[in-house]
Each structure stands twice: as structure tokens, then as C-alpha cells.
Amino acid sequence: MSKKSVGVIGGGAWGTGLAQALARGNHDVQIWALEEDVVNSINNEHENKRFLAGYKLSEKLTATNNIIEAATGKDFLIIASPSLFLASTIKKIVDVPNIKNGKTVIASLTKGFVPTEHGPKLILETMEEVLPACYKGKTVYVAGPSHAEEVAMGKLTGLVSASAYPRNSIKVRELLRVPGLMVYSSFDVIGVQICAAAKNVVAVVYGAMDAIAETSDTFGDNTESLLMAAGLNEIQMLGFAMGATHAETFTSISGVGDLDVTCKSKYGRNRRFGQDLIKTDMLSKFKDIDDLIANVAKIGYLPEGAIACKYVHEIAKKKGLKLMICNGLYRILNKEITPEDFMNELYNQGKKVYVRRKNVRKIQPDVR
Incomplete structure (x- = not known):
């Protein structure tokens, strides 16, 4: 796949590990992190000292505290926010033009369930309730045996790109096919x-x-x-x-x-x-x-x-x-x-x- 612009929403270990893999694949990657020390250590020392200490990051990988900046103009957006903060995080970016019009492909790494007054909900269901209507049934879920540390090191890792919308499943699969990652499509979201x-x-x-x-x-x-x-x-x-x-x-x-x-x-x-x-x-x-x-x-x-x-x-x-x-x-x-x-x-x-x-x-x- 040709070079793409990617925003990663969440500067935890898994978000950082996958961002590093994408940067290694020559994509332009920007991480949004809530913590100022995470942003500073990624930009200045090329390491996420809080959540992924000891792993050298690509100099092409940048970070920001501005979530709008991280989401604007991106071909792909990878959501790596903890499940408890998923909905509130996504609400901050729904008015970004390329998300409002559905131009950006959105995938999630978030694991778990989201608590609601109607009972626990799955990750993509929660995301699609908050995102513009054009994303209904079109978001992508990425999972597999993938510890962030080994992904950051480039050790061979298998992932699944799952979506009810085959075209987006394939787009994310191809984006993630970088050195160190083997990615397969699934429709069993x-x-x-x-x-x-x-x-x-x-x-x-x-x-x-x-x-x-x-x-x-x-x-x-x-x-x-x-x-x-x-x-x-x-x-x-x-x-x-x-x-x-x-x-x-x-x-x-x-x-x-x-x-x-x-x-x-x-x-x-x-x-x-x-x-x-x-x-x-x-x-x-x-x-x-x-x-x-x-x-x-x-x-x-x-x-x-x-x-x-x-x-x-x-x-x-x-x-x-x-x-x-x-x-x-x-x-x-x-x-x-x-x-x-x-x-x-x-x-x-x-x-x-x-x-x-x-x-x-x-x-x-x-x-x-």
C-alpha cells in the first residue's frame, strides 16, 4: 500500500506499539495522548517512557496533545482509547471534517465492553452510536495475539481486521501489512x-x-x-x-x-x-x-x-x-x-x- 496518513487516538502501550509498526512501514503516523509527558518523550526522545519504556520509536512517529489535530486530514484513524473512556473520547472528534463526511476509515484496538444503563455494549457498537451515521456498519475491529512490546520490536505477529463492510476490512488489512505484521480479514465482527x-x-x-x-x-x-x-x-x-x-x-x-x-x-x-x-x-x-x-x-x-x-x-x-x-x-x-x-x-x-x-x-x- 502507498504511504497513508494515520492518526492513533490513545498513547498507551498497544496504541504506541502499532503506531511504531505503521511508521516502520513508511506511513505518516501521529499519536494523540492525553498525558503531556507521553507526548514529550515520543517527540523529543523517541520513546514512550510511561507506557512502553525501553523501546526505541521511529523518528517519523510524532505525538500531540491536540486530539483534533491528530484526527484532521487522516486517511485512517486507529482508536486505542481504554473502553471506559471510549465514547467520551470519540465525541471530541465527530465534527472533524474528514470524519463528519466519512472520508476517514476508522478502526479500533480497544478491548472489553462499554458499560451503559442498558447493559454492556461491544466496542464497535459504542463507536458507531457516537460517530456520524455514515459509519454505521463500516468501522473495523483489529485484534489478535499481539503484545505491544513485540509489535514495537517488529517480531512477527498475526492480526485480524474484522468488519461488516468488506471493503474497509480489506483497506485496514492492507494498511497493516507492514514488516512484522501478517493480517487477515474477517466478517465475524x-x-x-x-x-x-x-x-x-x-x-x-x-x-x-x-x-x-x-x-x-x-x-x-x-x-x-x-x-x-x-x-x-x-x-x-x-x-x-x-x-x-x-x-x-x-x-x-x-x-x-x-x-x-x-x-x-x-x-x-x-x-x-x-x-x-x-x-x-x-x-x-x-x-x-x-x-x-x-x-x-x-x-x-x-x-x-x-x-x-x-x-x-x-x-x-x-x-x-x-x-x-x-x-x-x-x-x-x-x-x-x-x-x-x-x-x-x-x-x-x-x-x-x-x-x-x-x-x-x-x-x-x-x-x-
Whole structure:
């Protein structure tokens, strides 16, 4: 693809990592960041010292505190704002001429759900309610197993560009096909968004089990793989209940691929948060899950799964889904049960399932 102008709205780790990849692909990229120190360190030292310290950024990559400037005249706009601030951030740019007339292609990296008085909403649904009507059904969602650190370094990474509007899915796919990125199109917009949000919930539980396994005679690597497989099953159940259209969404890079790296990588904030639940008594800082979400800055990093699990719990309850892992994390963060007790519940539930299956009467096949 020829050189394009790209605005990245959000100067966190993932927004910065992808911006660096685009700059490496010779595109003109400008990041909007709320924090003045982030803008200064990117422009003057070519490093995002607050959110992606230690990774040298291209001198072609610039940053600004002016969100209108970052959105104006761009061919593409990549939204990398946290889910809690998504709608309020986008409202600031809806009157930019190239957005008002729908000329700019808009994609999102934001993971999770957006809380509303009518219940949790998906990312693109929220964006399209705020954006001009010409964007209805035409925004793009980008996800996949993609830690910002490795994307910034140029290590080979696979992504999915999902949209209900095939032309925009392909446009974003081609934009992102820069050195270090392999990108594929998908039309399962809901399924890809659910994978990106719910895998963080499973990864928190995985991190807690990982910490417990260090001193446990019961849990180990085998158990963690069991947990991951069961978690993937819950993600798929949630996805289809929400309107996902393709089973392969969950068995490809946006599903099992993203879940695997989020659970296992040393860069994973959600895995780290799960470990901190065991090793640092993290929950002692909070009264319940609502207090945790309201004061998430006290953690010192953003574990998206801690926020998403509240909304997964709400959706599961509304749709009558039995998601033992996802709902278990909700109970842990709401201080209804300890992580250790929940792990024992998982273990005992597994034994019950085994006993029930063992006692099922075998039916001889009809060979007439």
C-alpha cells in the first residue's frame, strides 16, 4: 500500500506499539495522548517512557496533545482509547471534517465492553452510536495475539481486521501489512470482539492458578492447559450467545491464538494481575469489584480482564450461560470467595463431572 496518513487516538502501550509498526512501514503516523509527558518523550526522545519504556520509536512517529489535530486530514484513524473512556473520547472528534463526511476509515484496538444503563455494549457498537451515521456498519475491529512490546520490536505477529463492510476490512488489512505484521480479514465482527474481551478474563484466572501451582501438589502445567481449554469453550459460548457467526473465529488467531499469548506471555498484564491476587494480596486495596473498577489506577497497570469480567458476568446472567471460570473471577474480585477456594471448586467440579460420566449407562450401538 502507498504511504497513508494515520492518526492513533490513545498513547498507551498497544496504541504506541502499532503506531511504531505503521511508521516502520513508511506511513505518516501521529499519536494523540492525553498525558503531556507521553507526548514529550515520543517527540523529543523517541520513546514512550510511561507506557512502553525501553523501546526505541521511529523518528517519523510524532505525538500531540491536540486530539483534533491528530484526527484532521487522516486517511485512517486507529482508536486505542481504554473502553471506559471510549465514547467520551470519540465525541471530541465527530465534527472533524474528514470524519463528519466519512472520508476517514476508522478502526479500533480497544478491548472489553462499554458499560451503559442498558447493559454492556461491544466496542464497535459504542463507536458507531457516537460517530456520524455514515459509519454505521463500516468501522473495523483489529485484534489478535499481539503484545505491544513485540509489535514495537517488529517480531512477527498475526492480526485480524474484522468488519461488516468488506471493503474497509480489506483497506485496514492492507494498511497493516507492514514488516512484522501478517493480517487477515474477517466478517465475524462480534466473534472477534468477544474473543478480544473475554480472553483477558480467562488470563487473570490463569495467572492466579500459575501462582498457586508454584507451591501446589494439585495444580501444574497440565492443569493450566485444562483451564485454558475450558476458558476457550466459555469464550465460544459467550460469543455465539452474543451473535458470533463463524466457529473458526474461536479456533484461529483471534480466539485460541490471542488466548494463548495472553495467558502465557511474560508481557501479559492480566496474567500478572492474577499472580498478584495470590502473591501480593492485591484485593486488600478494594472493597469489591465496583470499587476496584472505580480505582483501577491504584493497581499501577491496567488489567482489562478485571473490568471485563463484571460485564461478562452481567451478560452471562442475562442469557442464562453457565461460565464457571468467568463468573468465578467475578466472585473473587467481588470478595465472595478467595482465589484458593475457587481453584478448589474447579478441582471438585471436575471430579463430579468425571463421576457423572463414569456412571452413565453405555448404550450398545444398533447394528441391525
